[in-house]
Amino acid sequence: MAVSPAASPNWASGPDIELDTAALRVLAHPMRINVLALLRQCGPxxxxxxxGELGINPGAASYHLRRLEAGGLIVEEPGRGTGRERWWKAAHRQSIHDPASGAPEQREAGRAYAHAVAxxxxxxxxxxAQEVPLLPEEWFDVSTFGDFVLRLSPKEVALVRDEIFAVISRYRQAQGEDSEGLAPVAVQVQMFPVPGTIAPRTVGS
Known part of the structure; x- marks a missing residue:
């Protein structure tokens, strides 16, 4: 499994980052996931x-920004702001975490991160969903809200996941400079056992 806050190549300060244990712990909070995604999508x-964008108070926003800075996930935008108002930007285009190849000590941090991403x-x-009734026809006609149940083994889940990620990567790499008619499109990919069908692990195992 590889999960990340929404990525955008337009506001990246650097290449993708493979999250270590410390960064996973910083991102084990859904609001920090949303703050980082906002900076990646909309810029500094x-x-x-x-x-204002996320509907939280400025004090909470400042706290989450400081945690992201401490984790090396955002940096201050040079030449902007004052001592009272600092500008922040994402330090990387995308965060990557694959627990299958991570160190054993990352397992619990990886679960907490995946929980926050979900x-x-x-x-x-x-x-x-709140915006569906207001979407223009050309966007409503192509938007997709699907929920499918397949019977798969863990190996097959990994194969399907990798195929989907390959398609996403192909479209990302094919994007040129001409942005006319384009809009940011959220592509959510979730694959997990139907709740209640798999015996839970023993905590600490």
Missing amino acids: STATRVA LACVERLRTA
Whole structure:
């Protein structure tokens, strides 16, 4: 499994980052996932602007921004702001975490991170659902809200996941400079056992 806050090549300060244990712990909070995704999608911002976009108070926004800075996930935008109002930008285009290849000590941190990503995705889908009645026809006609159940082994889940990620990567790499008619499109990919069908692990195992 590889999960990340929404990525955008337009506002990246550097290449993708493979999350270590410390960064996973920083991102084990859905609001910090949303703050980082906002900076990646919309570019540099301040605590006040972030608070307005995400519906939180500026103090909370400042706290989450400081945690992201401490984790090396965002950096201060040079040449902007004052001592009272700092501008922040994402330090990387995308965060990558694959627990199958991670160190054993990363397992619990990886679970907490995946949990936060899932909660952030739920919130984004809820917001998108509120806008469905207002979508222009050309966007409503192509938008997709699907829920499919397949019978797969863990190996087959990995194969399907990798095929989907390859398609996403192909479209990302094919994007040129001409942005006419383009809009940011959220592509959510969730694959998990239907709740209640798999015996839970023993905590600590």
